[in-house]
Amino acid sequence: MRDRLNIFGVPIDKVTMADAVDMVQNFLKEDRLHIVATPNAEIIMMAQNDEEYKDILNKTDMNVPDGSGVVFASKVYKEDLPERVAGFDLMMELIKIASLKKQKIYLLGAKSDVVKDAYLNLIKKYPEIDIVGFHDGYFKDDDEEELVNDINEKKADLLFVALGAPKQEKWIYKMKDRLNVKVAIGVGGSFDVIAGKVERAPEMYRKLGLEWLYRLLKEPWRYKRMMALPKFAIKVLFSKKQS
Numbered sequence: 701m702r703d704r705l706n707i708f709g710v711p712i713d714k715v716t717m718a719d720a721v722d723m724v725q726n727f728l729k730e731d732r733l734h735i736v737a738t739p740n741a742e743i744i745m746m747a748q749n750d751e752e753y754k755d756i757l758n759k760t761d762m763n764v765p766d767g768s769g770v771v772f773a774s775k776v777y778k779e780d781l782p783e784r785v786a787g788f789d790l791m792m793e794l795i796k797i798a799s800l801k802k803q804k805i806y807l808l809g810a811k812s813d814v815v816k817d818a819y820l821n822l823i824k825k826y827p828e829i830d831i832v833g834f835h836d837g838y839f840k841d842d843d844e845e846e847l848v849n850d851i852n853e854k855k856a857d858l859l860f861v862a863l864g865a866p867k868q869e870k871w872i873y874k875m876k877d878r879l880n881v882k883v884a885i886g887v888g889g890s891f892d893v894i895a896g897k898v899e900r901a902p903e904m905y906r907k908l909g910l911e912w913l914y915r916l917l918k919e920p921w922r923y924k925r926m927m928a929l930p931k932f933a934i935k936v937l938f939s940k941k942q943s
């Protein structure tokens with residue numbers, strides 16, 4: 701039985717980073733696709749107006765608690781989630797293990813120069829890593845078949861999909877019967893960070909749960925999307941714990 705916290709219809713697995721990494725290692729032993737999502741407050745708010753997205757987030761194999769908003773909600777509901785498991789950090793942990801265990805990785809998403817730079821930076825940092833392929837995230841529906849064939853032919857174990865939310869989870873779900881990978885995980889803007897195009901918030905901001913503030917200062921044009929955060933906090937404070 702999975703121990704989960706339901707936040708406005710989106711189940712969040714009560715896992716630490718170490719638990720999440722272990723779960724993925726177990727998924728990698730099974731010969732079927734496992735979908736991992738990293739819901740944060742923004743994603744949970746998106747799912748409120750998007751039944752299809754909410755439904756997909758209920759059918760994943762693991763949803764890690766990404767973002768301080770989710771941890772805040774768990775505190776209000778007196779069901780402390782052990783810690784925040786940021787999608788980016790989970791990806792980096794999985795990459796480290798994959799390079800030791802020779803698990804095959806495929807990178808899908810972001811602009812073509814970004815995904816290429818992410819690939820180059822990763823092979824520089826982890827010379828043992830087995831990245832079997834990469835592809836940008838601006839493909840047409842007509843190119844999908846060729847793309848899925850490439851992922852399957854290269855026998856990728858782990859597929860990182862950086863198309864942004866909700867596109868990445870919807871794409872993985874749509875392709876679930878055609879993809880032969882063992883784990884597919886949506887990682888948002890992570891390739892931009894790995895490629896060095898976008899800076900991650902300094903540790904001080906992350907420790908204080910203020911990564912959102914750093915992002916707002918750096919990318920103020922995102923403020924409209926980020927309005928989801930205070931809306932989420934208010935919704936949590938005025939709601940009762942959900943079963």
Ligand code: UDP
Binds near residue numbers: 809836864865887
């Ligand atoms: N992206 C993509 N294809 C698209 C739309 C977006 O590959 O059709 C990429 C975009 O280049 C960026 C990532 O998806 O690398 C989205 O990053 P963002 O920070 O917006 O995602 P979030 O983490 O907020 O979901």
